[in-house]
Amino acid sequence: MNVTGLRVALFSGNYNYVRDGANQALNRFVGYLLRQGAAVRIYSATTSHPAFEPTGDLVSAPSFSVPGRREYRVPYRLSRDVRRDLKAFGPNLIHVSSPDPLGHRAISWARERNIPAVASVHTRFETYPRYYGLAFLEPLIESLLRRFYRRCDAIVAPSESMAQLLREQRMSYDVGIWTRGIDREIFHPGRRDMAWRRSVGIADDRPVIGFVGRLVMEKGLDVFSDTIDQLATRQVPHKVLIVGEGPAREWFENRLPDAVFTGFQSGPDLGRAVASMDMLFNPSITETFGNVTLEAMACGLPTVAARATGSENLVTDRVTGRLIRPGAIGAFAEALSSYCRNPEERMQAGAAAMARAERYGWDQVNQALVDTYLRVIRQRAQGARLRSSPVP
Template sequence: MPDVVAPAPGARRPLRIALFSGNYNYVRDGANQALNRLVAFLERQGCTVRVYSPTSDTPAFEPAGTLVSVPSLSIPGRGEYRVSLGLPNRLKREIRDFAPDVIHLSAPDPAGHAAKKLGRAMGVPVVASIHTRFETYLEYYGFGFARRAMEVALGWFYAGLDEVFVTTPGFGQTMRDARIISSEPAVWSRGVDKTRFNPQRRSPEWRWSVGIGDSVPVIAFVGRLVLEKGLDAVVAAVAELQRRGVPHRLVVVGDGPARERFAAQVPDAIFTGFLDGLGLARAYASVDMLLNPSTTETFGNINLEAMASGIPVVAARASGNECLVTDGATGALVTPGDVAGYADALQLYCTDPLLRAAHGKAGLAAAQAFDWDAINGAVLSRYRELIAAKHT
């Protein structure tokens, strides 16, 4: 009789997953929305997910999974964000009782460090996903001299993990070049909701409601209004278009602590405030191009949303943008800091509606490949592989 081979642990049964986040739902950004989508997908597959994160009395949205609050305090100067104070013994006992099959870290904070150590002691796979280029933030707040020290500290955090997930192969190479990670990472990309973001959402009525005519080329900036999103580059590019006499309107979709300063620098811009749901989708489809000068993103979610909406993207030549925007086909990639380069690309789209339409159509076609379930399914498959390897 042939030997009967038992299925590998975790090969078929629903998994128990402990996820650690620095901001799971109290501020809405691309990173925590990706994590919530992953958790919702895992639970649809029958998995049980507990999420350990700082929390707020005024969360931005309802969380997926079971959210467990960890002790935290607000970050000085950026009070909308919180940092964990680690894991008290009661939470460590709770995690041990939960007996997760895998521990997933998404922030290099004290709770993440404690969870890494706990996972090692429990003998379960510990993985991490990199969502934010924290080391680049220092330069926007006068601490650029500390960047290498930050990179070293991040390297300590990611060392010795069973897997590290990055958003693109190019971003993974950037992290290896900076010696933040040492081995080849896995790719956890991002998807886009194509039923929500699509060109059919275009609305002349929406344009009229914010004071924009049918024929005026509209440049959109979408995102949180914080310095690290490249607001100074937006100011400089728009000023150069005005100096050249190029007709256009700037629409700013979003809010944040730098709004007052930014609004004073672009007095002719239209500020919609924060938009979500169909309101955001309608705004994307109703403008004519997206300007995204940020160099701090690991994956340009706004680029993908704009492409799915059928508009071209002018973005900084950085890892989070190069993976999505094809220069000269779906948009334009500009060297960071090149004000004339941004203005040239925007002027071309403002003055050539046929090119604008062609690049928007090409972006729409490219966006079709980014399916959330397939992307999140790859993460679940990797969990199972690691569990099986651990038991082997």
């Protein structure tokens, strides 16, 4: 079989109703599959006013809103209509991108019909409770995730560091890589716009520390804010530029009253905002890859990031940026201070980061996942049995 023989049913918790890095990657991948001649059908929670138009045919699955985070929805079952649609479509591979109830039902549906299933891992859900004072739940969530992923023929992670963590957590016997690419028409140093910087109140000689992402606490907003406080105490010249939107925006604005908040940006506007920074500060430990880090690198920026999954495979410490122990406020402040005070060091790291970003092209990245699809279909056809874990 080649790619034209693929009939992929993709299950997502959020395919297009709230924009994030995960569903941007999924939509790009579906577009790639369709261009290669594969058949694809997407099943996801939906809303009446999605953030963007979906790529491919999207079927709405029953869902409910998340208490306290009503912008998100949980798809919870394969309804009669969804089952009828699935049967008519006749997939030969199931792809689940979120460990939600719908994903569980999809895997069960596939196993009952001897159809292989692949899961993609997009975030570290087990780390989320610590940002809401519920760290004691992490072992339980990790156990639930293990049960979910072990039922799949293979899982794919966006970075080798994340893949290795999944192996250590005994999530699956078969862990591959589906990394992320970069749109070089949008993210490049030529997007830098000093006039735009001035229009939002940033002086030409002021080093800009940027944050890009959804404004939610699990992105490390508390660590970011505390670090910026230390820079102010040390009298380090800087300006903070925040690009993104989310439920924690009011909290973040109160913590950083002197920062510039642009709100949500996309396309060329996002490229302009990122390229107009001087460095990216990414203290989050929840990412499995760090799309924003790669985008900043492609714009020629150094990144100061937490030493965590995702960032470890993008940032080379003291070459393309700095990797700091998660939560180490003083060390984060020292690294940012060095880049703020030393333009030459900042430019050298940015040039090295841009060279590193050249490795990531979307077509090569997406073909790697297609190859995984074809391999698991071939293995299942040859009678391979599902192996749940490398550790009994």
